[in-house]
Amino acid sequence: MSTKRVLSFLQKGWTAFVDPDREERLSRGVASIQRALSDQRDAFDLAAIVEKHQIDPEDRAEIVRRVYQKCLTKAWSDGEISTKELRTLDWVAKHLRLSEQDASQLKREQAERVFAAVLSDAFQDGVLDDTEFARLSDVARTCDSTPANFFRTRFRAQGEAFLQQLFARVLADGELTAREWHSVTETMGRLGMTEAEFRELIHQPAEQFVEHLLADFKSDEQIDATEEDCLNWALTHLLNDPEFTRYVHAEIAQIKRLTNLRQGILPSVQPPAGIALKAGEIVHFLAECRFVTARRRGGESVSEAVVGQGVITDDRFVFTSSERSLQVIHSKVLGFQQHPHAIEIQCAGSAAGLYRFPPHTQYGPDIWLTAIRKANQTLVTPRQASDARHIPRDVRQRVWQRDGGQCVECSSPHYLEFDHIIPVARGGGNSDKNIQLLCRGCNGRKSDKI
Ligand SMILES: [Zn+2]
Numbered sequence: 278m279s280t281k282r283v284l285s286f287l288q289k290g291w292t293a294f295v296d297p298d299r300e301e302r303l304s305r306g307v308a309s310i311q312r313a314l315s316d317q318r319d320a321f322d323l324a325a326i327v328e329k330h331q332i333d334p335e336d337r338a339e340i341v342r343r344v345y346q347k348c349l350t351k352a353w354s355d356g357e358i359s360t361k362e363l364r365t366l367d368w369v370a371k372h373l374r375l376s377e378q379d380a381s382q383l384k385r386e387q388a389e390r391v392f393a394a395v396l397s398d399a400f401q402d403g404v405l406d407d408t409e410f411a412r413l414s415d416v417a418r419t420c421d422s423t424p425a426n427f428f429r430t431r432f433r434a435q436g437e438a439f440l441q442q443l444f445a446r447v448l449a450d451g452e453l454t455a456r457e458w459h460s461v462t463e464t465m466g467r468l469g470m471t472e473a474e475f476r477e478l479i480h481q482p483a484e485q486f487v488e489h490l491l492a493d494f495k496s497d498e499q500i501d502a503t504e505e506d507c508l509n510w511a512l513t514h515l516l517n518d519p520e521f522t523r524y525v526h527a528e529i530a531q532i533k534r535l536t537n538l539r540q541g542i543l544p545s546v547q548p549p550a551g552i553a554l555k556a557g558e559i560v561h562f563l564a565e566c567r568f569v570t571a572r573r574r575g576g577e578s579v580s581e582a583v584v585g586q587g588v589i590t591d592d593r594f595v596f597t598s599s600e601r602s603l604q605v606i607h608s609k610v611l612g613f614q615q616h617p618h619a620i621e622i623q624c625a626g627s628a629a630g631l632y633r634f635p636p637h638t639q640y641g642p643d644i645w646l647t648a649i650r651k652a653n654q655t656l657v658t659p660r661q662a663s664d665a666r667h668i669p670r671d672v673r674q675r676v677w678q679r680d681g682g683q684c685v686e687c688s689s690p691h692y693l694e695f696d697h698i699i700p701v702a703r704g705g706g707n708s709d710k711n712i713q714l715l716c717r718g719c720n721g722r723k724s725d726k727i
Contacts, residue, residue, distance in 0.1 A: 299336070306332045306340040311347065314372065321372045341373045345380065349387040356391065356412075358419050385420045392416045392427055400439050403446060405464050425469025436468040437478055444479045448486050451493065451674055453511070476517050483515035485682045485690065491528050492677070492693040492714070496668050499536040505529060524691065531639055538640060538647045543591070552588055552595055561648060562589040564638040568596055568603070570630030587632060589645050592652065594622075596632070603628040607652030614702040615642050617720050636721030666701045668712055676712045684716035692717035 309330045314321050327337060348369050352362040370380040395416060399409035413424040428436040443464060447457035465475045476483075490508055494500045508529060512522045534544070543561045548554055566587030571578045585598025596603045605628045612623040619633040620642040634641035668676075673695055683690045696715040699705030715723065 302333065303336055303340055303343065306330065306336055307343045307347070310340060310344050310373075314344070314369065323372065323374055341375055342379065342383065345369060345373055345375055345383055346387070349383060353387060353391050356395070357415060363419065381420070388416055388420045388422075389427070389431055392424075392432070396432065396435060400435070403443060404460070405439070405467055410467050423469070424467060428469040436470065440464060440468060440470065440475070441478060441482070445482050448482060451486075451489050451677070453486065458514075473517075476515065479515060480518075483511065484518075484521060486515070487511050487521075487525060488690055488693055489677055489682060491525065491532075492695060493670075493673055494532050495528075495535075495693075496673060496695040498532070498539055500529060500532045528692075535640060535643060538643045541647060541651055543644060543647055543651075549586070549588060552597070554590065555592065559591045560588060561591065562638075562641055562644045563587065564634050564641055566596060566641075567633040568598075568630055569633065570627070587634065587641065589641070589648055591648060594632075594645060594648075596628070607649045610649050610653075613646065613649070615646060616700060616702065617696070617723070618642065620645055636717060666697070666707075668695050668707050672707060672709055672712055675709050676714060679709070680714040683714065684719050685713050686715060686719040686723075689716040689718070694720050696720055696723070 309332075310323075310326055313326045323341075326332070327334075332340065345366075348366055352358050352366060366380075366384070369375075370377075375383075392413060395409070395412050399405055399413065410424065413427070417424050417427050440461075444461055447453060447461060465472075470478070487508060490504070490511070494504055508525060512525060516522070537543075543559075546560050546563060548560045549563050554560070564587055565584065567582055567584050569580055569582045571580050573579075583598050583600055585596055585601075588595040588597075593607060594605045605622055605624055610622060610624050614621040616631075618636050618639075618641070619631055621631045623629055632642075632645075676695065682693070684693065693714050693716055696713050697705045697707075698711050698713055705711045
């Protein structure tokens with residue numbers, strides 16, 4: 278409430294208290310002046326009417342305002358105002374000796390009331406179409422204004438809420454088409470919002486949208502040029518956050534690495550010191566590694582863990598620690614089970630067991646598997662949709678909505694991955710019930726427990 282309105286409210290409250298008859302007097306005054314206006318037309322003389330009906334000078338200003346207000350309401354009763362009606366209003370204002378400032382303020386207030394009504398009608402279906410916008414423009418024009426101006430001054434909250442809803446709705450299916458984007462930017466302009474204001478307004482859903490795309494691409498384990506363009510477009514048009522952009526680019530690089538792995542393209546790294554490589558042997562990966570194996574001790578199976586270093590080459594996997602040194606030749610692997618950040622190897626001898634890599638050294642198991650497949654010439658590219666781990670798009674879409682686009686363990690909105698609650702290797706399927714959103718950190722902790 279403006280100071281002026283607060284004051285007028287207090288005055289009204291006070292006068293009603295000390296002068297209980299005032300309202301009745303005002304109504305009588307309004308009726309007399311209205312009658313005189315329509316009877317006498319151009320001969321109307323305010324001073325004479327005031328005199329004739331003994332209108333209290335203290336009531337005069339309020340009565341005049343109310344008469345003008347009534348004329349405004351009548352003129353607007355059909356939801357629009359004609360040039361003829363505007364001329365009549367000017368005529369009334371002149372004869373009521375209403376100051377130009379008061380008249381235009383009353384006109385503006387009335388226009389705002391009509392604008393609010395048209396707006397709630399227009400916003401109901403969630404789009405602001407051409408016809409609706411034209412109506413808003415007509416209303417604003419009666420005060421020599423524009424809808425954008427109305428939105429910037431009196432209807433900012435409504436405009437922002439509407440645009441947020443519109444944006445959330447176009448993103449609900451996880452996609453933003455050119456047509457949807459055009460409708461959003463057009464509405465943004467109609468609501469008098471600048472691009473910077475718009476970006477600030479949609480920051481959160483825009484980030485969620487990008488996170489959703491990333492999680493989707495990660496679950497497909499591939500990202501193509503169109504998808505990458507789409508992400509870069511979102512980063513420049515929807516967001517203005519250099520830190521977030523860096524994070525997304527790092528994630529894209531990760532997904533690309535995975536795509537390469539799926540196609541059998543393995544990275545090369547500097548060979549570590551202390552390992553004797555064969556001639557021409559290429560090192561693909563090295564990282565800290567935890568080897569877990571089951572040992573029979575007194576008839577019981579006891580699990581034993583050793584921390585060391587794991588090295589994957591094009592020919593074998595080498596594990597070294599202060600206590601033991603093992604190797605698994607790729608072509609001698611009999612079977613395996615993949616877990617997040619870990620791989621369980623079946624082979625003859627003491628090297629059989631579970632090898633776990635720290636979560637931050639992404640794709641150790643994937644590199645190993647690719648190396649094994651290449652060595653055994655069983656690499657099939659690209660991955661087929663029938664892959665047991667492939668989560669269908671509609672399932673991903675529902676799970677994303679259900680889990681609110683955040684990690685179900687820690688509520689983080691970043692580094693999200695679609696996780697099989699019961700791993701595929703243990704018979705878990707791809708239904709909604711078995712899929713959840715986990716962040717990379719929580720997913721790593723979960724796999725530690727397997
Ligand atoms: Zn988490």
